[in-house]
Amino acid sequence: MNKNFIPDIFQPRRIFVESGVSDLAMTRRILQxxxxxxxxxxxxxxxxxxxxQLGSDEKWNHDLLLAKQRGPFLRLCPGTQKHLCCLYHNLxxxxxxxxxxxxxxLQGYLHNPLITxxxxxxxxxxxxxxxxxxxxxxFYRIGTGELTDSLTLEPISELGPELVTFISKRHxxxxxxxxxxxxxxxxxxxxxxxxxxxxWSLNAxxxxxSDEGKAASIEARLAAARxxxxxxxxxxxxxxxxxxxxxxxxxxxxxVERIFxxxxxxxxxWISLGALRYPSAFDEIMRANHPRSRIFLGELLPGVxxxxxxxxxxxxxxxxxxxxxxxSYSSTVFVYxxxxxxxxxxKAFGWAPRNSAELKSLLDDCVLQ
Amino acid sequence: xxKTQFAFVPVKFDEIDDADHTYYIPSCRNIKPLLTSIxxxxxxxxxxxxxxxxxQFRIVCGFRRVRVLRELGMTTKLSAxxxxxxxxxxxxxxxxxxxxxxxxxFNPVELSYILQRLQEFGLTREKILADFLPILxxxxxxxxxxxxxxxxxxxxxxxxxxxxxxxPLDLLxxxxxxxxxxxxxxxxxxxxxRLGKNRQREFLQLLVxxxxxxxxxxxxxxxxxxxxxxxxxxxxxxxQKTEHLKxxxxxxxxxxxxxxxxxxxxxxxxSQMPPGLDLHHPPYFETNEFSLNIRFSSLSELLQKLxxxxxxxxxxxxxxxxxxx
Ligand code: SF4
Numbered sequence: 001m002n003k004n005f006i007p008d009i010f011q012p013r014r015i016f017v018e019s020g021v022s023d024l025a026m027t028r029r030i031l032q033x034x035x036x037x038x039x040x041x042x043x044x045x046x047x048x049x050x051x052x053q054l055g056s057d058e059k060w061n062h063d064l065l066l067a068k069q070r071g072p073f074l075r076l077c078p079g080t081q082k083h084l085c086c087l088y089h090n091l092x093x094x095x096x097x098x099x100x101x102x103x104x105x106l107q108g109y110l111h112n113p114l115i116t117x118x119x120x121x122x123x124x125x126x127x128x129x130x131x132x133x134x135x136x137x138x139f140y141r142i143g144t145g146e147l148t149d150s151l152t153l154e155p156i157s158e159l160g161p162e163l164v165t166f167i168s169k170r171h172x173x174x175x176x177x178x179x180x181x182x183x184x185x186x187x188x189x190x191x192x193x194x195x196x197x198x199x200w201s202l203n204a205x206x207x208x209x210s211d212e213g214k215a216a217s218i219e220a221r222l223a224a225a226r227x228x229x230x231x232x233x234x235x236x237x238x239x240x241x242x243x244x245x246x247x248x249x250x251x252x253x254x255x256v257e258r259i260f261x262x263x264x265x266x267x268x269x270w271i272s273l274g275a276l277r278y279p280s281a282f283d284e285i286m287r288a289n290h291p292r293s294r295i296f297l298g299e300l301l302p303g304v305x306x307x308x309x310x311x312x313x314x315x316x317x318x319x320x321x322x323x324x325x326x327x328s329y330s331s332t333v334f335v336y337x338x339x340x341x342x343x344x345x346x347k348a349f350g351w352a353p354r355n356s357a358e359l360k361s362l363l364d365d366c367v368l369q
Numbered sequence: 370x371x372k373t374q375f376a377f378v379p380v381k382f383d384e385i386d387d388a389d390h391t392y393y394i395p396s397c398r399n400i401k402p403l404l405t406s407i408x409x410x411x412x413x414x415x416x417x418x419x420x421x422x423x424x425q426f427r428i429v430c431g432f433r434r435v436r437v438l439r440e441l442g443m444t445t446k447l448s449a450x451x452x453x454x455x456x457x458x459x460x461x462x463x464x465x466x467x468x469x470x471x472x473x474x475f476n477p478v479e480l481s482y483i484l485q486r487l488q489e490f491g492l493t494r495e496k497i498l499a500d501f502l503p504i505l506x507x508x509x510x511x512x513x514x515x516x517x518x519x520x521x522x523x524x525x526x527x528x529x530x531x532x533x534x535x536x537p538l539d540l541l542x543x544x545x546x547x548x549x550x551x552x553x554x555x556x557x558x559x560x561x562x563r564l565g566k567n568r569q570r571e572f573l574q575l576l577v578x579x580x581x582x583x584x585x586x587x588x589x590x591x592x593x594x595x596x597x598x599x600x601x602x603x604x605x606x607x608x609q610k611t612e613h614l615k616x617x618x619x620x621x622x623x624x625x626x627x628x629x630x631x632x633x634x635x636x637x638x639x640s641q642m643p644p645g646l647d648l649h650h651p652p653y654f655e656t657n658e659f660s661l662n663i664r665f666s667s668l669s670e671l672l673q674k675l676x677x678x679x680x681x682x683x684x685x686x687x688x689x690x691x692x693x694x
Contacts, residue, residue, distance in 0.1 A: 082656070284542070291546055297582050299623045301653040311626045312655055312694065343657055 001209050005217040006182055009155045010098040010115070012037070012064035018045045020068045021119040027066050030117065030156055046070070048112060062113075064156075069118035073127050074142065080305050083339045084353060087360040090146035091128075091175070093118055093159055097149045099180055100213030102290035103241050106147065108282030115148075117157050125166060132170050139364045142167075145178030145199070152181040161186050168193040174367045176236060180215035182224035188231040197269050197367065198228040199236035202259070204251025207243045211293055218255060222262045229267050234367060240274030240338055242318045244298045244310055249321060256325040265330035269366045273319050274338035276300065277309040312344065319348035334366045375452045380418060380426060382444040387435050389427035391457045392419075392465045394475075395482050396433065397532050404437045412438065412447065417468065419452040419461060426451065429461055430468045459490040466505065475505060477538065478528045481520035519545040526556045535559075537566045543573055551580075551587035558591060561600055562614070563607045572611075575618040582621065629654055629693050636693075640686040646674050654694040 015037050021027045022041065031039060042048055045067035073092055079085030096115035097106060118124070132140065144150045144163070154160050160177060164187055167175045177187075178199040187198070200221045203211075208218055216224070225235055237259055242252065259268075276295060278286065280302050287296050300308040309315065319337060326335055336359065337345055345352035353359040406413075416431025428435060429452065438444060452461060466483060469475070475483065483505065487497050498509050507513045516538060520531060527544065530536045536559070544552055555576070559569055580590045590596065599605070599613045620627045633650050642648065645664040651657065661678075665671040681687050 288542055294581065297578055299625055301623065301626060301655070303653070303655050309655070311623065311629075311653065313629070314625060341656065 001217060003217055003219050004223070006220050007099065007152075007214040007216060009183070010064075010153060012115070013062040014038070014040065014064070016040045016042050016045075016048070016063065016065045016114070018065070018067040019043055021066055024119045024122070026117075026119040026121050026157070026159075029158065030064075030066060030119070033156060045116070048114075063115070065112075065114040065116040066119050067116050068120045069124065073118070073124040074131055077146070079356070080307070080339045082304055083341055084337070084345065084359050085339065085356045086141070086336060086363050087356055089140050089142045091124070091142050091144050092147050093121070093124065093144050093163075094148040094153055094157065096147070097152055099149055099152055099215045101180070101215065102211040102213070102286065102293040103243075103276055103278065103295055104286075105278050105282060107289055108279060108285050109147070115153065117153060121159065121162070125162075128166065128173075132173050136172055138172060139368070140173040141176065141360075141363060141367070142173055143176040143178055145176070149179050149181055150177035150199075151179035151183045154181075154183040154186070158186065160184075161190055164190050164192050164196045167195045170195070174234075178236075178238060180212060180221065182216045182220050184224055184228060187233075188227060192231075192233060194232065194234050195367075197234045197236050198225070199238060200225055201238045201240060202255050203239065203241075203243065204245070204248060204255060206247075206251055207245060207295075211243070211290070211295055218258070222258055225259075226262050229263055233267075234269045235263060235267050236269045236271065238272045238274070238338075239322060240272055241276035242273060242322070243276055243295050244314050244318060245294070248318070252318075252322055253325050256322065256329065260329035265333050268330070268333045270334045270336060270363060271326060272336050272338050273322050274340075275310050275315045275318055277303075277307045277339070280306055280308050283308060315340070316344055316347045319344070323349050334362065336363065375417065375450045377415070377448060378451050379446055380449045380451065381446055382438070384425050385416075385418065385435055386421065386423075386425040386427055387432065387439075389421060389425075391427050392429045392462050392486070393432055394465070394469070394479055394486060397476070397478055397528060398433075400433055400437065403433055404440065407434070407437050407443075408441055412443075415447065415449045417450045417452070417464070419457075420455050422455060427457075430465045457490070459487065459492055462486060462490060463501070463504075466501075470505070476532050477517055478520055478532055480505060480507070481517045484514065484518050485521045516541060524549070524553060524556070526560075527552065530556060530559070535566075536569060540570060540573060543577060547577075547587065554588045554591050558600075562611050564611065568611065572615070572618075575615070575622055579618055579621045626653065633690055633693055636686055636689045640681045640684075641677075642681070643674060643677055645670070646677060648690070650690065651694065657691070657694055659690065 012034070015031070015034060017027060017031070017039055019041055045065060048065070069092060075090050075092065077085060077088045077090055094115065094117045095106070095110055097104065098115060151160070163175055163177075167173055168191060174195045174197060176197040176199050178201060180201050184198065187196070202218060202221065205218055208215065228235055239252065239255075242248075245251070276298060283296065287293075299311045299314055301311055303309045310318075323335055326333060335349070337348065342352040353362060412434060414431075414434070416434050417429040418426035419429050421427045426449075431449075438447065454461075484497065487501055488494075492501070494514065498511060498514055502509055502513065519541060520528065523531075523541070523544065527536070531538070531541075544555065547555065555573060558572065558576070562572075564572060576587050576590065580587045583590065595617060596614065599610050599617075602610060605613070637648065647662040649660045649662075651659060663671065663674050665674060
């Protein structure tokens, strides 16, 4: 892979539009970008998966659906039984991603293989507005990167600037845009008041090359992070999922070193660590979609929540090593574990938050300062 | 809707080109009952034919009937339905399918050949899904298409196992990713160990994974001495062989977990726990929660067991177990 690889902007092969959103400004704005594309109008996107048929070469992520978000946009992260959760809120602005990582759990979660952009963003801002005004004493860390990559569809949706501007005016929320892509140009000149955290998911180079599909190279992600830093943004990095692979120590240590030689530690809001995990029911789908990937050959065993995870000592080893490398560069950057038990925290970091509420408050502090 | 017409006419037997497989759907069914029936009461259901460009007739329906007639030496003349068009057409294939459906269901292997044939006729996947699968009784599910599509490429042994319902169909996705040799080895292992469907799933995944981990093919892995020795051990039952193989495959698939599990079992063994005192480690050592079960039928028995437990604590056995996780 080219050292500075940046993926092409997503070009949908087909575009479907749910009739209910066809007149919305965002829909029109998106369609204007594809003047030569045939648009197929459908009545109800919910009926779509049942009738949608894939051709043999159409496994995943070629088509775009512009639809209405019927449920709430904002959801509290469901967390996992017996694990500490950071009590994050997901803002579902889109579902699906064009980057195609082998470990992406969207392969199992999403019921259709399209990339959906929800175009009723007026409803979304009203919902956000209500939530944040009705709970002025609660602090919300919100992210758009749960069901999609936060930046990969940005050239099409152009939602980022609206979100950044909206959040910059709120005292009780921040938004985190988490990505493996680099489409951040329109965000750089905004008045964000450091209420947006621009975050990149990183991995060892070998994993990026073998298992992160069309994602931007590490070099390109770090270059984008530097640009974001120059534009005054708070940054975050996520090593999630960490993959237990040959020479992982060399690979991960190298990335930690590159972060701290590119970014000033005090601009980093947090770094998260998580090891490969996914519902066991998705194993077959993910393997079938990525037959050449070796990540499924790790010592992944079923946990209490029926998710496959690395055998616990392996996770502890990965986290402990990462923690010590990060600490060798910064004693203050907040490092947390995603979906792990207190015990794993304790073993890996030598300390653990008492509960999810404490973890939330520690993370809130990172952006409230 | 079939637009071509056909007539019921006499045809000379040697004008039938049964090597023309344009509409042939391979069948693994036993031909004996048909042979007996034709021998005893003659041909009740005439074949359907279509003229081809070389002045002969290709068979649309009735390959097995024509074969039986040949075997029985009844090869002079017969009456058959003959289409008026010469060009092969998917409508005529559909006719053949419908004719077959009047007296039997298609098994998965036949369905797979049908899908293959329909595609050879230039029909798109979408068209087959929309127009043909429902007629064949399989709804419009693209997953069904994907699943059955590859069966035609499997070996005879696999196809036989599928027809006999000895292997679960969902296994086929994985089987279809194997090369011919590995695929042949797999069915041999299944047959040799007489694995039930659930065990087949587990074994297949273990073998595929371990082979990949060790950068071997399944054929190479199963040719290793430890494997062949267990497989051919005359004094073991099928289930003993299966258990031994599974144990060794787990060691290779999950080496760190098995190491800890073995260490735990060693400590447990050293502690000489009496029967009726059962200590269980957390599943896969994922949490810290051990569980203890004490069975007793008298106060003295309970006290004895509690004493043993106390000894285990004092001598550090319990701590050793806890430290393992
Ligand atoms: S970038 Fe994220 S959302 Fe996109 S494929 Fe990879 S893991 Fe999935």
